[in-house]
Structures are given as structure tokens and as C-alpha cells.
Amino acid sequence: MPASAATPARTARTLIEIDRLNLYYGDFHALKNVSLDIPERAVTAFIGPSGCGKSTLLRSLNRMNDLIPGTRIEGRIAIAGTDIYSPEVDVETLRKKVGMVFQQPNPFPKSIYDNVAYGPRLHGIRKKSRLDEIVESSLKAAALWDEVKDHLKRSALSLSGGQQQRLCIARALAVEPDILLMDEATSALDPISTLKIEELVQQLKDRYTIVMVTHNMHQAARVSNQTVFFLNGEVVESADTEQLFAGPSDSRTEDYISGRFG
Numbered sequence: 001m002p003a004s005a006a007t008p009a010r011t012a013r014t015l016i017e018i019d020r021l022n023l024y025y026g027d028f029h030a031l032k033n034v035s036l037d038i039p040e041r042a043v044t045a046f047i048g049p050s051g052c053g054k055s056t057l058l059r060s061l062n063r064m065n066d067l068i069p070g071t072r073i074e075g076r077i078a079i080a081g082t083d084i085y086s087p088e089v090d091v092e093t094l095r096k097k098v099g100m101v102f103q104q105p106n107p108f109p110k111s112i113y114d115n116v117a118y119g120p121r122l123h124g125i126r127k128k129s130r131l132d133e134i135v136e137s138s139l140k141a142a143a144l145w146d147e148v149k150d151h152l153k154r155s156a157l158s159l160s161g162g163q164q165q166r167l168c169i170a171r172a173l174a175v176e177p178d179i180l181l182m183d184e185a186t187s188a189l190d191p192i193s194t195l196k197i198e199e200l201v202q203q204l205k206d207r208y209t210i211v212m213v214t215h216n217m218h219q220a221a222r223v224s225n226q227t228v229f230f231l232n233g234e235v236v237e238s239a240d241t242e243q244l245f246a247g248p249s250d251s252r253t254e255d256y257i258s259g260r261f262g
């Protein structure tokens, strides 16, 4: 594997603490005693074979799993010291702070402008000049502004897949999250669009904590600071990305990254 091109995290402060997390879908035990620290303002990649629980853990970080009937969790996830599963936590506020981007770009069938303004409007921002500012800064942050600034009223569905995915990133950024979750966010995109998103992730990590699920080990090696290897619902190994790819400490990680399975 290539050595990580990612620069070291600026800070090692932990933002997300996962402590002995167990998650069940009905009788199925999908996450087993997962404990993990996720550093602030860095990129953490979840890797592992299909079905090992990467997306399940990602969805647990903004309680998207609440939407799946029969899901039960034990253990604790704290963000900036707050247990996100405690009864006092408002899930809408949590999801504002922990944005998510999915595998398939899913812009609303609205204009480019209205896609980005959607979240801020939902949170009560009405003033046109303020919305204009947010739309511009979010599209700039998502490296899309120059391509769309002259036709913000055009339908988001007229954009290419890669542009749509950057629009979805802009939409997530418009509500000022601290954390951005990316679930296989480039797997439906062509190589050039993938590269653009990878470059974007490198820029965004100075301001946001990014957690990404990827099937692509080379991508994890290229863009992440920390890599976590999952197998059968368990964390096998979590380490600095360069270290994990150069010298994994567990033979199962070694087998996976050298392509012996998965």
C-alpha cells in the first residue's frame, strides 16, 4: 500500500469517544464491544469487508440507526463529552452538528441555491442576504462555487454526479456541523470526481472532524489520519494510517490489507 499522503492531524484531541458499544438489529449482534477514540479535526477511515459493521457504527454517530425499527444499543458514545444517547439530547440538534453524506448523491429536486439554503431555512434563517452568504460560503467550502455561481437557480439534478456529491457536502456544511460523516461517498463516482472529493476532504479536515467509510483501502491510505479495521462487528485494529498500512499489529489486518480476503 502507498504511504499515507495525509498530513498528520493538527491536534490529537479526542472529539468522539465510543465506549463498549454493542448494537443489535433484533437478535443480530452487529457491533460487538466497540471502543474507539476519534480525533478532532482529522480524517478517520473505517475499513473492512462487506457486512463488518462500518456503516452501522457511522450511523450510530448521529443516531440514524434510531430510524431502523428493532435496533438496540448498549454502551456509550460521547461527543465533546456529551452522551449522545442520553434522554436530554435533542436528535435534530445532534444531526445538525453531525452531518452526513451518502453513497449516492441525493440532492433535492430543487435549485442549487435551495438545496444549500434548505437546512438554514429549516433552522429559522429567513433573511435573504444571510442565506446568500451561507450559500456562497458553503459552496466555496465544498469546492463547487466557481462551477455553479452563475446558475444557482438551475436544478441540482442538472449537475454531474461528482458535482451533485459536492453539492450534498455543501448542503451538509450549510448548517455548520462539527462532524461530517461520509458513507462510501465516492464509490458511485468516476476517478476524477473521486479525486476532487478526496482533495476536498483534505481541505475540510482543518475545520471539521471527518469520519469516512470506504471500501477502497488506497483511499483510506491517501486521505485519512487514523484508520480503523473492522471484522465481524469488532474493531480489530485502530491506528495512525501510515502505521496501520506499513506495519499492522494484527495478522487479520495484515491479511486484509494485503488482499488475502475481503
Ligand SMILES: Nc1ncnc2c1ncn2[C@@H]1O[C@H](COP(=O)(O)OP(=O)(O)OP(=O)(O)O)[C@@H](O)[C@H]1O
Residues within 6 Å of the ligand: 025, 028, 030, 048, 049, 050, 051, 052, 053, 054, 055, 056, 057, 068, 213, 215
Ligand atoms: N437494518 C438492518 N437490519 C438488520 N440487519 C442489518 C441492518 N443493517 C445492517 N444489517 C446487518 O448488520 C451487519 C453490518 O452491516 P453494515 O451495513 O454496517 O456493514 P458494512 O461494513 O457497512 O458493509 P458494507 O461495506 O457492505 O456496506 C451486516 O451483517 C448487515 O447485514
